[in-house]
Structure formats: structure tokens, C-alpha cells
Amino acid sequence: MIGQGVLRECLMDSGIERVQTVGRTGTGVEHPKLREVVHRDLWNYSSIETDLSGFDACFCCLGVSSVGMKEADYRRVTYELTMAAAESLARLNPRMTFVYVSGAGTDSSERGRSMWARVKGQTENALLRLPFHAAYMFRPGIIQPLHGIRSRTAAYRLLYSLTKPLLPALRRAFPDAILTTGQIGRAMLAVARNGSPKRILESKDIHAMAAGLVLPAPEALR
Numbered sequence: 001m002i003g004q005g006v007l008r009e010c011l012m013d014s015g016i017e018r019v020q021t022v023g024r025t026g027t028g029v030e031h032p033k034l035r036e037v038v039h040r041d042l043w044n045y046s047s048i049e050t051d052l053s054g055f056d057a058c059f060c061c062l063g064v065s066s067v068g069m070k071e072a073d074y075r076r077v078t079y080e081l082t083m084a085a086a087e088s089l090a091r092l093n094p095r096m097t098f099v100y101v102s103g104a105g106t107d108s109s110e111r112g113r114s115m116w117a118r119v120k121g122q123t124e125n126a127l128l129r130l131p132f133h134a135a136y137m138f139r140p141g142i143i144q145p146l147h148g149i150r151s152r153t154a155a156y157r158l159l160y161s162l163t164k165p166l167l168p169a170l171r172r173a174f175p176d177a178i179l180t181t182g183q184i185g186r187a188m189l190a191v192a193r194n195g196s197p198k199r200i201l202e203s204k205d206i207h208a209m210a211a212g213l214v215l216p217a218p219e220a221l222r
Helices: 002-012 046-051 071-092 115-129 154-163 167-173 181-194 203-210
Strands: 019-023 034-038 057-060 097-101 134-139 142-144 178-180 200-202
Touching: 002 019, 002 057, 002 181, 019 046, 046 071, 057 071, 057 181, 071 097, 071 115, 097 115, 097 181, 115 134, 134 181, 134 203, 142 181, 178 181, 178 203, 181 203, 200 203
Parallel strands: 019 034, 057 097, 097 134, 134 200, 142 178
Antiparallel strands: none
């Protein structure tokens, strides 16, 4: 769902020359500057390395719900899949900025009781150690899909359908807590272009970046 949002923002942005997607299936979107690479094995990129060079940024939006999953299975999709892509891209594009969609509540210590939060934290920490030009972790909470964008997860689609009438009012009441797919996409483009003093961005930071505001530096950097 977030991937659809950032793809839309990229294609609408006149300053972006080329957009390439990599996934098991095509997006169904047609645009003159869009190229799609359909690749079935997302744990191994050796056969398509020639298609992965020459990019300024990568927006990694792959992920699954942890509901009903064992930790080993969730880790394979969340950590191993992400790192397979990131390690290849870091080697092929050392000047790349890598933006990873994590989630609110991610556990950077990797020792908490929540399985999904530990695995997401492990993934974030591993990405931050890779030799990219820069890497940023996005931790959105509640997300409002716009422009006909829909989640591929049935439970999420039901949830969004039930809460859709309430989301505009909730966004007005809690503007930093609820983000739209468009805001997340614009914030990703902002950090890819201009960087950020924070490497881990929570919802309020993403909201600020989408609005073109400058984030304050973390206390450790002051």
C-alpha cells in the first residue's frame, strides 16, 4: 500500500528521471518513465544485477503482517528478504540513499517481547550498518490510503473500509499520528533529496518532512 503511494509520487515528480520497480508481479501502472522488473526470487538478485545499477535511491516497501506467523517465517520475509536486496544495492550503488518502511513500535534493542518489533528492529539495525550513502528508517503508524490505493491484505482492507468515515476527522485532531500514502511518499522523496538529521523517523517526523519542514537534530548530535 505504501509502495503504491510512493510510486505515484515519484511518477508525478518532474524532477525524477526514471523509476524502476522490482517485484514478483507488475504494478499494473503504465507511465513513460516507469520500468518494471518482474523477478520471482526476491532472496537472490544475481541474475538481474545489470538492472540494479545507476540509481540514486531505493524505497523498500515490501512487507507482510506478522499475524499468525512463526518468528522464523516472519524473519525470512522481513529480515532476510530485505537484506538480500539491500546488500546487493549497496554494492552496486554506493552513493544510494536507502529508505526502509518499518513501523511504529519497532524495537531497536532487538530484545523486547513483541516478535514483529524485534525482527523489524534487527532489520533496521542491519540496514543502518550497510555502506550506503545514507539510510533512513520510516516508522509510520496509522495510514490513510488515498487516490484509490488499496492494501493487499484483506484484514487491512476491511479495517480501512470500516474506519474510512472517521479518518479525516482523526487526522485533523491528531495530524502527527495519522499519515496518508501521499505524505509518506513525499517524505521519502524529501529525505532522498535532502537527507535528514534523524536516521529513524517516527510519524511526526514523516509528517514534517512531507510538509517541507526541517527536523531538529537528535540530542546526541547537538
